[in-house]
Amino acid sequence: MDVLLQAIVNGILLGGFYALMGMGQNIIFGVMKIVNFCHGEMLMVGMYLTYMLYTYAGIDPYLALPLVAIIMFLLGAVIQHTLITPSLKTKSFTNLLFLTVGLGLLLSNGALVLFGSDYKSIRTSYSQTNIMLGPVSVALPKLISFLVLIVVTIALFTFLKYSTTGKQIRAVSQNPVGAEVCGINVRRIYLLTYGLGVALAGIAGCLLTQFYSIYPTAGASFGFRALIVVVVGGLGSIPGAFFAGILLGLLEQMSALFISPSYSDMIVFITFIVILVVRQLLIMRRK
Amino acid sequence: MLKVENLNAGYGSVNILWDVSMELNDGEVVAVLGSNGAGKTTMVRAITGMIRPTSGSIVFNGEELCKKPSRYILDAGIVQVPEGRQLFTEMTVLENLQMGAFSKETKEHFQENLEKCYKWFPKLEERAKQAAGTLSGGEQQMVAVARALIGMPKLLILDEPSLGLAPNIVDDILNVAKTLAKESNISVLLVEQDITKALAAADRGYVIENGHVALSGTADELAANEHVKKAYLGI
Numbered sequence: 001m002d003v004l005l006q007a008i009v010n011g012i013l014l015g016g017f018y019a020l021m022g023m024g025q026n027i028i029f030g031v032m033k034i035v036n037f038c039h040g041e042m043l044m045v046g047m048y049l050t051y052m053l054y055t056y057a058g059i060d061p062y063l064a065l066p067l068v069a070i071i072m073f074l075l076g077a078v079i080q081h082t083l084i085t086p087s088l089k090t091k092s093f094t095n096l097l098f099l100t101v102g103l104g105l106l107l108s109n110g111a112l113v114l115f116g117s118d119y120k121s122i123r124t125s126y127s128q129t130n131i132m133l134g135p136v137s138v139a140l141p142k143l144i145s146f147l148v149l150i151v152v153t154i155a156l157f158t159f160l161k162y163s164t165t166g167k168q169i170r171a172v173s174q175n176p177v178g179a180e181v182c183g184i185n186v187r188r189i190y191l192l193t194y195g196l197g198v199a200l201a202g203i204a205g206c207l208l209t210q211f212y213s214i215y216p217t218a219g220a221s222f223g224f225r226a227l228i229v230v231v232v233g234g235l236g237s238i239p240g241a242f243f244a245g246i247l248l249g250l251l252e253q254m255s256a257l258f259i260s261p262s263y264s265d266m267i268v269f270i271t272f273i274v275i276l277v278v279r280q281l282l283i284m285r286r287k
Numbered sequence: 288m289l290k291v292e293n294l295n296a297g298y299g300s301v302n303i304l305w306d307v308s309m310e311l312n313d314g315e316v317v318a319v320l321g322s323n324g325a326g327k328t329t330m331v332r333a334i335t336g337m338i339r340p341t342s343g344s345i346v347f348n349g350e351e352l353c354k355k356p357s358r359y360i361l362d363a364g365i366v367q368v369p370e371g372r373q374l375f376t377e378m379t380v381l382e383n384l385q386m387g388a389f390s391k392e393t394k395e396h397f398q399e400n401l402e403k404c405y406k407w408f409p410k411l412e413e414r415a416k417q418a419a420g421t422l423s424g425g426e427q428q429m430v431a432v433a434r435a436l437i438g439m440p441k442l443l444i445l446d447e448p449s450l451g452l453a454p455n456i457v458d459d460i461l462n463v464a465k466t467l468a469k470e471s472n473i474s475v476l477l478v479e480q481d482i483t484k485a486l487a488a489a490d491r492g493y494v495i496e497n498g499h500v501a502l503s504g505t506a507d508e509l510a511a512n513e514h515v516k517k518a519y520l521g522i
């Protein structure tokens with residue numbers, strides 16, 4: 001029973017990272033209708049950034065969090081301005097596919113050149129601290145990560161729902177022509193959106209350094225799962241991404257517990273495919 | 288207030304508008320008529336800067352606007368109700384109207400303009416919190432017109448407001464346009480395929496065929512014109 005509870009708690013905490021990644025991918029896809037295939041690599045960049053700030057400047061990972069978010073936002077904005085916006089004009093999906101996949105390769109290989117392929121980690125005084133929640137023991141960094149996730153989700157939701165810029169982001173995602181008619185600066189919204197999406201991946205990366213090794217391809221599995229979260233949680237929905245992320249984390253931990261940890265990847269993807277097929281059937285039936 | 292001269296515009300290397308010239312005075316309702324694919328919407332896009340004209344001149348209140356970006360043209364006071372309405376369907380009616388306030392000035396006057404819009408279209412006040420996509424076609428067209436009015440236009444361009452609407456709703460919307468022109472001194476450029484209704488609402492009109500201005504004149508002249516009668520009114 002305790003083992004099950006433990007797995008549930010771990011699943012929820014792990015799912016928090018998938019949710020963060022999914023939200024970033026979701027907002028990018030919602031606004032520009034492009035899949036950001038280098039989303040996982042952005043998480044990896046966030047990890048190395050945190051690592052550097054810790055090793056060379058002695059900044060605690062949690063204090064570094066806002067800094068990492070801002071730097072990642074700027075990185076995203078620059079990429080959007082110099083690469084993505086110009087190729088959006090070509091209206092070619094393949095261009096953007098190659099662009100984001102290529103960027104991902106560039107980033108992971110860049111990390112390989114700069115940092116080597118060995119696993120790095122950040123050990124702070126509290127990274128081994130555990131907290132007992134009833135019968136379940138939770139690593140303090142995981143708990144903090146989850147709280148950050150909750151705050152970020154609420155902030156993002158509120159921003160999109162109530163702020164003028166948030167409304168403009170929704171307007172562009174629903175009708176770019178209507179947005180231009182209303183004088184909304186669509187390029188600016190693209191810039192903000194991509195920056196925001198990348199910043200969310202960076203936040204996930206920063207938090208992850210506390211209990212996950214840092215290596216050039218560390219982001220790959222998170223990148224894939226972000227796509228699953230977007231598809232399962234519904235396009236453009238922040239709460240959808242939140243819950244889909246948590247569910248995915250739970251599914252993974254449950255299958256690790258009941259079947260085998262080595263099968264959890266496979267089970268995640270099989271479930272994903274089943275969901276896609278079932279949804280397609282439902283859509284066809286409705287027509 | 289608006290003087291378009293020898294406007295040429297199109298998409299990529301395809302030219303659609305050929306030396307289009309037209310004029311609009313303060314408080315005037317001018318109809319632009321033509322059949323499917325004549326180039327009416329292309330003309331609207333060229334005037335509002337959504338596409339870049341290849342040559343020509345668009346002078347609005349003494350200022351040259353040709354080749355200026357769409358945002359700049361909005362600021363100058365030319366606001367359009369685009370073809371197909373282009374609403375934000377999952378946002379509420381009120382949020383749609385808020386999006387119409389694009390400048391500092393329009394934001395400051397938002398509340399009073401909103402009340403005016405609700406006076407023109409009382410339905411919208413009832414539906415303020417409802418998602419725009421769940422409204423009827425006529426109500427959606429009202430949202431589109433109201434969203435443009437929030438932008439405090441000096442020149443309001445309506446691109447086929449009658450598309451897919453019941454005749455009495457078309458009358459309502461054209462009445463609002465006409466009243467705006469006469470009372471608030473807003474000029475209205477009314478793009479229409481429904482020629483009878485358009486000429487009834489307009490002071491003057493232009494007929495566009497294959498991207499050229501084929502005919503122009505007062506509404507009465509056009510309604511009486513043999514070519515118009517034969518080609519468009521089926522008489």
Ligand SMILES: Nc1ncnc2c1ncn2[C@@H]1O[C@H](COP(=O)(O)OP(=O)(O)OP(=O)(O)O)[C@@H](O)[C@H]1O
Pocket residue numbers: 298303321322323324325326327328329330370447480
């Ligand atoms: N985005 C576009 N790219 C290329 N060609 C276009 C585009 N939009 C319109 N056209 C072409 O330009 C021509 C004029 O179209 P336009 O939309 O201006 O006609 P219209 O007079 O508004 O017709 P309707 O009454 O059907 O709205 C048409 O031949 C159309 O195929």
Ligand SMILES: [Mg+2]
Pocket residue numbers: 327328329370446447
């Ligand atoms: Mg048209």
